Amino acid sequence: MRISAAGRDTHPIMVALDVPGADEALALAARFEGIPVWMKVGMELYYAAGPDLVRRLKAQGHRIFLDLKFHDIPNTVRGAARSATRLGVDMFNVHAAGGSAMMRAALEGALEASAGSGDETPLVIAVTQLTSTSEETMRREIGIDAPLADVVLKYARLAKDAGLHGVVSSAQEAAAVKAACGAGFVTVTPGIRPLGADVADQARVMTPADALANGADYLVIGRPITAANDPREALERIVREIGNGNAAQQ
Ligand SMILES: O=c1ccn([C@@H]2O[C@H](COP(=O)(O)O)[C@@H](O)[C@H]2O)c(=O)[nH]1
Numbered sequence: 001m002r003i004s005a006a007g008r009d010t011h012p013i014m015v016a017l018d019v020p021g022a023d024e025a026l027a028l029a030a031r032f033e034g035i036p037v038w039m040k041v042g043m044e045l046y047y048a049a050g051p052d053l054v055r056r057l058k059a060q061g062h063r064i065f066l067d068l069k070f071h072d073i074p075n076t077v078r079g080a081a082r083s084a085t086r087l088g089v090d091m092f093n094v095h096a097a098g099g100s101a102m103m104r105a106a107l108e109g110a111l112e113a114s115a116g117s118g119d120e121t122p123l124v125i126a127v128t129q130l131t132s133t134s135e136e137t138m139r140r141e142i143g144i145d146a147p148l149a150d151v152v153l154k155y156a157r158l159a160k161d162a163g164l165h166g167v168v169s170s171a172q173e174a175a176a177v178k179a180a181c182g183a184g185f186v187t188v189t190p191g192i193r194p195l196g197a198d199v200a201d202q203a204r205v206m207t208p209a210d211a212l213a214n215g216a217d218y219l220v221i222g223r224p225i226t227a228a229n230d231p232r233e234a235l236e237r238i239v240r241e242i243g244n245g246n247a248a249q250q
Helices: 022-031 043-059 074-087 100-114 135-142 148-161 171-181 208-213 231-241
Strands: 013-016 038-041 064-070 091-095 123-127 166-168 186-189 218-221
Touching (some): 013 231, 022 038, 022 043, 022 231, 038 043, 043 074, 064 218, 100 123, 100 148, 123 186, 148 171, 171 186, 171 208, 208 231
Parallel strands (some): 013 218, 038 064, 091 123, 123 166, 166 186
């Protein structure tokens, strides 16, 4: 078994391609030519353009994070993990709230599908608490009456014990996740906002430079890049801001 060395040859930035279809996604990806960033394919794009679009992006040489956040019974998640792995994605995720049996099933599905294929096993990571969730919302609406940082750490430890490679959390919790789960446990952090950018529906945010300084390996960035008048210029500005910050630490 080979675990993907994902990230070594890329910037830590994952551009969230939250667009309605393949044409828009490919046009956006083309704007970033020559800048080695990951492409994140989430629900809006995947449910419109499907596996074909993922294969096309892979064929163009992009690293892909398939952000579909599996959350189902273990048998179903195992099958979904096998399919995602056969698609050739470099990373996919599940919800930690699905529990350790479900997370182990995701990892097993990825290992089964990559065994003997010659392909690397994708990184399998778990969503802790969505970055759009504030502690107040979590306590009042979701009914988890605990500090949000503790909940993120509890899920991170559960994911680590299940054998997963890392978690999705906000960058605010990245240092604590690294301290609890080890430097090699991958931290993927949405809710990244350059200074002055519109926070929109995100509740737990950080700037790109602060996120890296706080232990984030990967910065998931959507609208601050994709909704800019000039997405390439917006991306280049962030790349300059983080300097040579690269996820090669893992
Ligand atoms: O906790 C999470 C998990 C996933 N996301 C995804 O990241 C991007 C963020 O986009 P922005 O436009 O930069 O807000 C988006 O695709 C989400 O689905 C997240 O935000 N938080």
